[in-house]
Amino acid sequence: MKKMAFSLITLLFLLSGSMLLYQWNGYSNELADIPEKNVEQTIQVLHQSGQFTIDQTINGLDEGQYHIVFPEQAEGMVCTDDKQRDCSMDMNGRLTVGTGNSGIRLSYHLPAQESAGQLLLEDWSAKLKDVDVTSTRVQVTERVWRSGEWIAAAETIGTEKMEMLDYYVFESDGPAPPMYWQDEPLIKTNAADNLVIFSEGPLKWDYSSLEQLPEPLSNGEKLYAIISDRPLQTKNDSFLTLSLNQGIESLKEEAARRRMKEHFSLPDEELWLADVAVSVLMGYPAGNAKAGKMYSELKNKLGAEQFDTWLHSLLDSNVKKWDSKKMDEAIFNTTGYKTAFFTENRIEEESLKPLFFSDGRDIYIGGKRAPDVFLVHRDGKSYITLHPLLEALGYTVSIQGKEKMEARKTGETYLFYPGKRLFLYNGHQFGLRSVPVLQINGSSYMDTAYLKTVFHVIVTEKERTISIQP
Numbered sequence: 001m002k003k004m005a006f007s008l009i010t011l012l013f014l015l016s017g018s019m020l021l022y023q024w025n026g027y028s029n030e031l032a033d034i035p036e037k038n039v040e041q042t043i044q045v046l047h048q049s050g051q052f053t054i055d056q057t058i059n060g061l062d063e064g065q066y067h068i069v070f071p072e073q074a075e076g077m078v079c080t081d082d083k084q085r086d087c088s089m090d091m092n093g094r095l096t097v098g099t100g101n102s103g104i105r106l107s108y109h110l111p112a113q114e115s116a117g118q119l120l121l122e123d124w125s126a127k128l129k130d131v132d133v134t135s136t137r138v139q140v141t142e143r144v145w146r147s148g149e150w151i152a153a154a155e156t157i158g159t160e161k162m163e164m165l166d167y168y169v170f171e172s173d174g175p176a177p178p179m180y181w182q183d184e185p186l187i188k189t190n191a192a193d194n195l196v197i198f199s200e201g202p203l204k205w206d207y208s209s210l211e212q213l214p215e216p217l218s219n220g221e222k223l224y225a226i227i228s229d230r231p232l233q234t235k236n237d238s239f240l241t242l243s244l245n246q247g248i249e250s251l252k253e254e255a256a257r258r259r260m261k262e263h264f265s266l267p268d269e270e271l272w273l274a275d276v277a278v279s280v281l282m283g284y285p286a287g288n289a290k291a292g293k294m295y296s297e298l299k300n301k302l303g304a305e306q307f308d309t310w311l312h313s314l315l316d317s318n319v320k321k322w323d324s325k326k327m328d329e330a331i332f333n334t335t336g337y338k339t340a341f342f343t344e345n346r347i348e349e350e351s352l353k354p355l356f357f358s359d360g361r362d363i364y365i366g367g368k369r370a371p372d373v374f375l376v377h378r379d380g381k382s383y384i385t386l387h388p389l390l391e392a393l394g395y396t397v398s399i400q401g402k403e404k405m406e407a408r409k410t411g412e413t414y415l416f417y418p419g420k421r422l423f424l425y426n427g428h429q430f431g432l433r434s435v436p437v438l439q440i441n442g443s444s445y446m447d448t449a450y451l452k453t454v455f456h457v458i459v460t461e462k463e464r465t466i467s468i469q470p
């Protein structure tokens with residue numbers, strides 16, 4: 001009887017599991033069929049004396065709670081739903097989109113100076129936190145600054161200068177684009193498939209080199225550049241800006257830098273590391289001074305073939321989020337040697353630490369694995385970590401700054417002087433042809449060529465292991 005009851009229970013579990021699996025598969029298929037949500041917005045900007053009046057409509061929202069982030073200088077904020085009813089928006093910009101509504105309308109003002117030679121608008125529109133806008137249409141009505149021209153980091157759909165006002169329409173796939181106005185017209189040039197230039201005068205540049213950026217840098221969202229002698233500070237996702245005397249190479253470098261930063265998606269504190277890859281791509285030090293030094297270090301330590309292979313391993317990778325550690329892993333994948341070059345140099349303000357490679361083989365000393373002892377390769381030579389090596393050989397080690405290291409055990413005393421071509425053994429001085437001990441990134445390493453001479457050990461190297469026998 002118990003056996004029959006057990007069988008029935010087992011059968012019920014199997015049937016339940018099958019039903020749950022069937023339901024989950026059906027649910028998964030339904031999820032796969034759900035189209036992506038399109039959140040679209042239309043923004044009307046009216047420039048009148050002393051202010052910009054903005055009317056922003058956002059459609060395609062699901063029912064739920066949202067958090068509006070208005071521009072810092074916004075005033076007179078009003079929110080209504082698509083039924084023309086006031087939104088239940090609190091003082092912190094939190095609101096609820098109720099059943100039967102799919103959109104909101106925001107009205108607010110931004111201050112505008114009475115006169116200006118130029119004006120850059122960045123982060124000028126309201127945003128819904130954690131909501132990705134798929135398309136934006138901006139309509140600018142200009143009643144005050146009639147002599148100049150508005151441009152945007154977006155497609156220009158139309159412009160019209162009328163008797164009492166000027167009218168501009170821009171469209172972008174994504175959030176509201178940065179906009180720029182200056183008191184003189186700009187010449188628009190489609191320099192490449194994904195690059196538009198606005199300049200104060202005609203440019204006699206050969207744009208063919210702009211098409212030579214390797215994929216995926218030649219793809220991606222369209223870039224917009226302003227070439228002008230007027231100083232203009234922009235944010236990362238805004239216009240590229242250059243002066244008239246910088247030339248096509250500078251434009252190519254700035255375009256490559258923007259593409260690299262988009263491609264790598266580095267953490268903010270490591271974003272400057274993209275300049276190292278830009279330098280490799282351009283073939284000369286680009287960006288800040290440390291990035292240029294890192295480029296030179298890589299170029300000198302990697303062969304030309306490995307240099308090129310490393311760059312393309314970054315560009316061709318499917319990795320979405322990069323950091324210094326993953327850039328080191330890309331060097332390992334190229335050379336077969338481990339390094340912490342990018343990790344140790346990730347802080348921009350710190351001095352450069354040179355590139356060296358760690359040998360991945362396990363090291364055995366006297367038949368026992370010594371996990372703290374490892375080899376590095378630098379300038380065609382191999383070096384071994386000296387302090388842990390001495391301890392594994394049975395010595396008591398004392399370090400006296402960077403100038404001297406002492407190692408003692410019964411009947412033996414060594415004194416090493418990092419950076420000098422001599423050492424002392426039991427009080428007797430010995431000189432060598434080259435420096436036996438170096439400081440590498442703050443630690444002492446010994447040239448492995450001198451292990452047998454100094455310590456009278458036997459070194460045996462194999463494919464996966466290195467054995468050191470006293």
